[in-house]
Amino acid sequence: MxxxxxxxxxxxxxxxxxxxxxxxxxxxxxxxxxxxxxxxxxxxxxxxxxxxxxxxxxxxxxxxxxxxxxxxxxxxxxxxxxxxxxxxxxxEDFHEKINFLQAMMDRFYKTASAREAGTLYQLRNTINRRNVVKNVSADYHAVGSFIDLVTSAHVIAAALKAFGMSNIEDPCPKIPMFTDQADEGSRKRLLDKIVGDMVDTFFLNSLAVTVNRIEGNENGIEGPVTDDGVYNYATNVTKYGLLRKISVLATRSGDGIRQIRHWKYALLVYDLSHKIKYRLESFLLLAGVNAVFTEKQRHQVIWNRFVNLSGGKDKNLDGDYVMELLNKYAKGRVKLLGPNQTPEVVDRIGKTMMFCHNVNEKLEREIGVHPGGTAHAQRDKTQDIRAVVNQLKNADVFSVISGRRHNSFNEQFDMFHNVDSQVLHKWLNDKKLEYSNGKYAF
Known part of the structure; x- marks a missing residue:
């Protein structure tokens, strides 16, 4: 493309x-x-x-x-x-990722929790990530990398707890003997069963209860609501982090359906965090895709969200992120004009910058100039992940111990527990009524 x-x-x-x-x-x-x-x-x-x-x-x-x-x-x-x-x-999705991450940091990141094992700020200090700050816009990539690492460590710690393992190197007692001799399909079904049990235990049961409550199906529903604030904090951080990772992976692979599905959860997150403009944007996108747009427009909105500048698998970028890159490149070219800026020259720079960039790359290849790197060198995160996992294990965050809590945080229940379902339903119905009456829902 x-x-x-x-x-x-x-x-x-x-x-x-x-x-x-x-x-x-x-x-x-x-x-x-x-x-x-x-x-x-x-x-x-x-x-x-x-x-x-x-x-x-x-x-x-x-x-x-x-x-x-x-x-x-x-x-x-x-x-x-x-x-x-x-x-x-x-x-588009890049700035939404920033706001989603900010909602997560607003809820779970407090500098007063430096001595409370398992909190984001305590883990940030443990692995010395000093470039991580509460304001995500100050360094989105640093905060995103930290949250992704912490999420992975939480998943590993939960798996160790669920499988009865003391460390990562131990054999999993839930894997039967001679499993390595089974066919690929059998091994896959076994893996799905083991991982599914772990996910159900720590993450999905309480979430299902809350979603049913929001949808008004409270009768006969029982769920694992605990009064262990440490356990609730750890599971909530993991669920937020997994929702973010799914959104990032959906962008990389160009999976528009999964990206639109992310906006459904994002609507609830923005309702909780009082980000009313992004809550409205979530509704307008979902309403357009599911009801308002024509079939062709729906296809364009779902699948034209990504740009692949370099080609290859899993190298898609969000459209608004690519625009940020182009803006930065164009500003550098315009700055070189000095006082000689005119609308015609600036417009010509905008139309030809990709062509000039491609010509420059081709010329460098022909004269033997080593091409500049297109990716940053990734530091080995193994030691950091191990350090975070050890902190979570020592704090026993995935055991339910009644009465525990982090003093810096209010009592934490499920991630969507505090959604006021009646108020949210009324707001959604009002917006749908505006659309049905031929009005704009904004």
């Missing part, structure tokens, strides 16, 4: 007039959309243009909000083109 930048417009998204001009510029790429010149020769403008096929335009939450603001400003125009209906908003 080839990425083709469409140029740079010297417009400010914060201004509604500039945002309208940006959308008018982009609408020329919409199939079937009529240009301004064509519209001038139409004496009786029809409200609908059956030839136009609206396409999604992606961005972070703030960009989508500004696009919708531009749509509202043009709501009373005569034709679909003038109402900018050739473009529909599609929230």
């Amino acid at each position: 080839q990425s083709i930048p469409l140029g740079i417009l010297l417009k400010n998204e914060n201004k509604t007039n500039d945002m309208i001009e940006i959308l008018e510029h982009l609408q020329q790429y919409v199939p079937g959309a009529r240009s301004d010149a064509e519209m001038e020769h139409i004496h009786e403008r029809e409200d609908r243009n059956p030839q136009m096929r609206a396409i999604p335009v992606g961005g972070d939450q703030l960009t989508c909000e500004r696009i919708r603001g531009a749509h509202m400003a043009r709501l009373d125009a005569d034709s679909q083109e003038e109402r900018l209906e050739g473009l529909i908003t599609m929230v």
Whole structure:
């Protein structure tokens, strides 16, 4: 797949007039959309243009909000083109990953918990990750790497507890003798059974209870609600971390279905953390995919969320992350112009930067210049994982001991236990009612 930048417009998204001009510029790429010149020769403008096929335009939450603001400003125009209906908003995933991680840090990361074994801040100090701070935007990659490592360590510690193993090197007592001689299908079924039991024990049972409660099916439901704050904290951290890892892996593999499924859980997370704009963005995306969009638009929104710049398996990136990279590259080129900046030159830089980059790479190969690395060297995380696992084992975080708690945190139940199901259902029903009455649900 080839990425083709469409140029740079010297417009400010914060201004509604500039945002309208940006959308008018982009609408020329919409199939079937009529240009301004064509519209001038139409004496009786029809409200609908059956030839136009609206396409999604992606961005972070703030960009989508500004696009919708531009749509509202043009709501009373005569034709679909003038109402900018050739473009529909599609929230993308990189900035959502930042907000999801921030919601996790807000809930589980406190500097006052330095002496409480098994908390994120105590584990951060154990492995000396000084670049990890509560503000995720300050260093997203450092915080994300730390949370992924801690999540993996929690899974290992839970497995050791479930399988009755004292350390990673011990043989698993739940694996029968001569299993290595069985066929591949049998070994896979055994592995699924063992791992499934562990996941059910520590992570899924309480989550299923909470989801059923949110959906209003409380009658006859019993679940493992414990008063062990340390155990609840550890299982909640793991569940948040696994949801994040699934989202990251979905992006790498280009799995749009799984990425959309992540937004369902994200809606509940943002409701709990009072991130009302991302809660609304979650609803609008899910409503569009499941009800509002046409079949073609739905396919575009689900599968056009990723960009693969270098080719190869599992090298997909979020669309808004690629835009951040292109912005950084373009700003570096524009800065070299100094005072010689003009709209035409800046736009030319935007349209040709990928071509110039490819020419530069080809020239370097021909003259024998060693290509620059495309990946950072990864440090060995084995010792850090072992250190975190030992901390979790010593604190016995995956045993249920009544009355334990972390003094720096309020009592922790399941990750969605505090969702007010009645308030959330009312909010969702109000939004659906707005859509059903032909109104915008924002």
